[in-house]
Amino acid sequence: MSHFLRLHTRFGNRHSDRNQRRHHSKTQRHLLFQTGSLIIWLLAILLLAGCTAVAATDSAAPAEVVQVDQPPAIPSPASGSGGDSAVLAIPAQITLAPTATPFTLPEQAATAEPTATATLVVVSTPTPPPAPTATATSTPTPEPTATPSPTDTPTPVAVAVEEPTPTPVPSAGIRYVVIISVDGMRPDAIDRTDTPTFDRLIAQGAFSPRAQTIIPSVTLPSHASMLTGMLPEHNGLLWGMPYIGWPGLNGPTLMSAAHDAGLSTGMVFGKHKLNYLVLPNSVDQLFGEDAHDPDVRDHALEIIRGGLPNVLFIHFPDTDRVGHAYGWLSENQLYAVSYVDGLIGEIVAALEEEGYWQNTLLIVTADHGGHGHGHGDDSPEDRTIPWLAVGPGVPQGVTIGSPINTFDTAATAAYALGIPIPENWDGRPVMEIFQSR
Ligand SMILES: [Zn+2]
Numbered sequence: 379m380s381h382f383l384r385l386h387t388r389f390g391n392r393h394s395d396r397n398q399r400r401h402h403s404k405t406q407r408h409l410l411f412q413t414g415s416l417i418i419w420l421l422a423i424l425l426l427a428g429c430t431a432v433a434a435t436d437s438a439a440p441a442e443v444v445q446v447d448q449p450p451a452i453p454s455p456a457s458g459s460g461g462d463s464a465v466l467a468i469p470a471q472i473t474l475a476p477t478a479t480p481f482t483l484p485e486q487a488a489t490a491e492p493t494a495t496a497t498l499v500v501v502s503t504p505t506p507p508p509a510p511t512a513t514a515t516s517t518p519t520p521e522p523t524a525t526p527s528p529t530d531t532p533t534p535v536a537v538a539v540e541e542p543t544p545t546p547v548p549s550a551g552i553r554y555v556v557i558i559s560v561d562g563m564r565p566d567a568i569d570r571t572d573t574p575t576f577d578r579l580i581a582q583g584a585f586s587p588r589a590q591t592i593i594p595s596v597t598l599p600s601h602a603s604m605l606t607g608m609l610p611e612h613n614g615l616l617w618g619m620p621y622i623g624w625p626g627l628n629g630p631t632l633m634s635a636a637h638d639a640g641l642s643t644g645m646v647f648g649k650h651k652l653n654y655l656v657l658p659n660s661v662d663q664l665f666g667e668d669a670h671d672p673d674v675r676d677h678a679l680e681i682i683r684g685g686l687p688n689v690l691f692i693h694f695p696d697t698d699r700v701g702h703a704y705g706w707l708s709e710n711q712l713y714a715v716s717y718v719d720g721l722i723g724e725i726v727a728a729l730e731e732e733g734y735w736q737n738t739l740l741i742v743t744a745d746h747g748g749h750g751h752g753h754g755d756d757s758p759e760d761r762t763i764p765w766l767a768v769g770p771g772v773p774q775g776v777t778i779g780s781p782i783n784t785f786d787t788a789a790t791a792a793y794a795l796g797i798p799i800p801e802n803w804d805g806r807p808v809m810e811i812f813q814s815r
Pocket of ligand 1: 561562596597598698745746
């Protein structure tokens with residue numbers, strides 16, 4: 379009943395209701411307008427505050443290093459994107475804002491305390507002239523048996539090519555050669571961060587902080603020269619394209635020469651494009667994908683524990699990636715160097731545990747250096763690379779005085795293994811490391 383009355387009353391007062399509604403709707407519109415304006419203002423304020431916060435994060439973030447307790451899960455990078463400048467997403471330990479891509483470094487592996495031998499470290503200072511090599515223990519340098527090389531041709535760079543090709547002699551103690559390349563590692567980075575493994579190896583071996591890579595000082599051509607023993611114009615690899623399988627490279631490579639000599643070979647690398655260096659039927663065990671340093675370590679350890687091939691090449695890619703992302707010698711890149719030092723320590727430990735260490739020549743080097751956020755030019759920062767050799771007969775705690783170019787690496791490895799050095803190679807063995815033979 380009351381319901382009916384209320385309806386009736388409302389019908390009866392339709393006119394005034396309409397006015398009221400008009401008035402109400404006017405009020406509502408006003409309210410709506412006010413509320414709308416308020417919301418718009420709020421949104422504007424929020425947007426402004428957001429932008430300010432982002433800007434503040436941008437400027438403040440690079441100095442921040444966030445430590446995460448749990449070990450990071452390393453995602454597998456997208457295949458085929460292994461360019462020097464391609465920054466692969468690594469899980470967050472360090473989150474910096476300059477790029478939209480969060481880039482993180484793996485957690486520092488627990489590394490052994492520096493041993494007492496670290497006091498013998500040869501300090502690497504790239505500027506002073508090469509000091510004459512002095513070893514307390516070295517015997518007079520035996521002249522390498524020299525055979526004149528009729529095929530020597532002048533090379534465009536200042537390399538000691540006038541020397542005759544040393545005739546390889548079977549080494550007394552070296553049955554294996556392990557070459558480790560830390561992508562983009564400048565020699566002076568070793569001095570600026572904790573590197574107990576490098577310190578120990580430098581104390582146990584012969585080291586040059588002034589070795590040079592080729593021009594262009596970029597990953598693929600530099601590694602090509604390192605492993606072919608040739609200048610880019612001779613091996614044909616003058617570019618840094620992603621791997622599509624073509625065009626190829628002029629051999630022989632260290633791997634193919636070793637394989638042809640009946641030796642076993644293995645390669646583990648963390649940039650897919652280095653597949654250009656794999657000539658057909660030259661590598662027995664191969665891992666070559668876009669991967670991170672810990673993956674490379676894992677595959678290298680697997681190969682070592684399964685039976686070390688006579689020649690093993692190991693390439694750690696992340697120091698270069700961190701350099702591109704955060705700058706050469708930046709805090710983050712030095713962290714990457716310190717991290718890879720720990721991984722190299724694990725590889726050395728595995729070689730020792732498996733009984734190979736006493737018969738292994740280990741060469742640790744890099745493909746190029748860098749400055750700013752890149753590399754590739756003819757500057758000393760980009761072209762100067764570390765070159766370290768440790769092994770049977772290698773003088774200990776010595777700074778190598780003679781000039782070394784990256785293509786001497788293959789020649790040195792071949793010489794150590796007693797493999798004839800191919801005539802079309804530009805490189806020559808670094809004879810200073812064979813002094814005590
Ligand atoms: Zn590189």
